[in-house]
Amino acid sequence: MATNPGWAGKDGHFKRQVSAFRDHIEENGEHPPEKGRYHLYVCYACPWAHRALIIRQLKGLEDYIDVSYVHPHMLEGGWHFVKPDNAKKQAAPVSEHSFDTFPGSTEDHLFGSEYMSEIYKKADPNYSQRFTVPVVWDKKSNTLVNNESSEIIRDFNSAFNSTLPDGEKKELDLYPEDLRKEIDELNTWVYDDINNGVYKSGFATTQEAYEKNVVQLFKSLDRVEKILSDGRDYLIGGKLTEADVRTYTTIVRFDPVYHGHFKCNLGSIRHDYPHINRWLKNLYWNNPAFKDTTDFDQIKEHYYYSHGNINPTRVVPLGPKEDIEPL
Numbered sequence: 001m002a003t004n005p006g007w008a009g010k011d012g013h014f015k016r017q018v019s020a021f022r023d024h025i026e027e028n029g030e031h032p033p034e035k036g037r038y039h040l041y042v043c044y045a046c047p048w049a050h051r052a053l054i055i056r057q058l059k060g061l062e063d064y065i066d067v068s069y070v071h072p073h074m075l076e077g078g079w080h081f082v083k084p085d086n087a088k089k090q091a092a093p094v095s096e097h098s099f100d101t102f103p104g105s106t107e108d109h110l111f112g113s114e115y116m117s118e119i120y121k122k123a124d125p126n127y128s129q130r131f132t133v134p135v136v137w138d139k140k141s142n143t144l145v146n147n148e149s150s151e152i153i154r155d156f157n158s159a160f161n162s163t164l165p166d167g168e169k170k171e172l173d174l175y176p177e178d179l180r181k182e183i184d185e186l187n188t189w190v191y192d193d194i195n196n197g198v199y200k201s202g203f204a205t206t207q208e209a210y211e212k213n214v215v216q217l218f219k220s221l222d223r224v225e226k227i228l229s230d231g232r233d234y235l236i237g238g239k240l241t242e243a244d245v246r247t248y249t250t251i252v253r254f255d256p257v258y259h260g261h262f263k264c265n266l267g268s269i270r271h272d273y274p275h276i277n278r279w280l281k282n283l284y285w286n287n288p289a290f291k292d293t294t295d296f297d298q299i300k301e302h303y304y305y306s307h308g309n310i311n312p313t314r315v316v317p318l319g320p321k322e323d324i325e326p327l
């Protein structure tokens with residue numbers, strides 16, 4: 001009898017929780033757009049947090065929203081930060097698997113907390129759900145604004161426009177009015193079958209649940225492949241939209257992690273999906289917001305080290321030889 005590590009229902013299917021904090025950064029609202037007012041908590045490894053990092057950079061919000069990066073090991077107690085003293089020291093080499101430091105991870109810049117849970121408890125002492133990233137924190141009203149990436153990225157896309165200097169980044173709209181219907185439609189099945197589909201495959205605790213989800217995942221990858229098969233660089237409307245960002249954060253993790261760790265091995269992106277692979281490489285190599293925010297060491301370390309039920313030895317594989325292929 002397979003053990004159920006607690007994330008799946010009786011039917012063996014993984015169930016993702018519904019995010020609890022759903023306020024917005026908006027003009028004349030409780031959380032108005034202001035340079036330096038908001039802090040973003042992320043893990044480089046997390047695909048949902050990665051969405052927020054990409055859009056922060058695409059929109060030129062680096063000086064507007066500062067960031068704390070948790071350590072990639074998500075163990076008992078949840079996400080933790082590097083201790084302030086260690087953050088200043090030279091980070092340990094990846095092979096040391098240190099709990100105290102990891103290249104790219106930081107202390108909690110706002111409060112010097114040890115665990116991400118402390119941030120949630122500051123906002124709501126009775127909070128009893130999982131302590132997930134990403135999180136947007138309002139330094140002025142001293143509370144958690146939002147912990148749902150699909151909403152955080154919408155705020156980052158448009159809420160700061162009135163405060164941004166004129167230029168390309170201010171103009172960039174990743175959710176343009178005329179494409180919203182198409183973006184929403186694509187987001188829905190990409191979320192269910194691909195973004196969440198890799199988790200539903202990897203966290204399934206019965207053979208039946210695994211097979212159902214992994215087959216659906218590959219059906220939807222086939223669907224993305226078909227969309228991109230006319231040679232286009234972007235999924236919708238001939239330009240970069242949030243649909244590309246949301247799909248990218250799963251696809252870039254696919255060959256290094258999901259293919260092995262989550263048993264999503266009916267194919268790989270580089271060998272079986274030439275058009276998705278071309279689209280992926282173009283985003284990664286030709287747009288710094290994608291490359292700068294993708295940290296393959298953090299990604300591999302997080303998944304292989306954190307899920308003791310799936311990989312009890314915590315050994316992190318060396319391959320694939322190239323995290324992503326060259327152009």
Ligand SMILES: N[C@@H](CCC(=O)N[C@@H](CS)C(=O)NCC(=O)O)C(=O)O
Nearest residue numbers: 046047048130131132133147148149
């Ligand atoms: N719906 C959330 C999901 C975020 C999420 O599940 N993040 C994971 C990391 S990939 C997490 O922080 N998990 C911590 C935990 O489950 O304890 C979003 O999209 O923002």
